[in-house]
Amino acid sequence: MLSYNQIINKIDQLEEANILLSALELRIFSILEKKSMSAKQVANDIKVKLEGAEVLLNALTAMGVLTKNTNGYKIRMWPTNIFANQVLTLKKER
Numbered sequence: 001m002l003s004y005n006q007i008i009n010k011i012d013q014l015e016e017a018n019i020l021l022s023a024l025e026l027r028i029f030s031i032l033e034k035k036s037m038s039a040k041q042v043a044n045d046i047k048v049k050l051e052g053a054e055v056l057l058n059a060l061t062a063m064g065v066l067t068k069n070t071n072g073y074k075i076r077m078w079p080t081n082i083f084a085n086q087v088l089t090l091k092k093e094r
Helices: 004-025 039-046 050-062
Strands: 066-069 072-075
Touching: 004 050, 039 050, 039 072, 050 066, 050 072
Parallel strands: none
Antiparallel strands: 066 072
């Protein structure tokens, strides 16, 4: 049987997975691959409201996937940027 802390940990992992899936679906990593962008620029590029873009970008920043500075958001440097230029296709249930 899972302990309370184990259940909370699994919920946190699911939330982080959903954040990453949303970012992939919206192509956030491809957009930010070449340069830093403000939340407003990202929101315009992916055609969402600014508030929604800010929530997603700040969540990715809190997870350590992005960094934020005066120029905006950018992808944290990884040895290999595994997310850039990835196309996510989600299977629709029939």
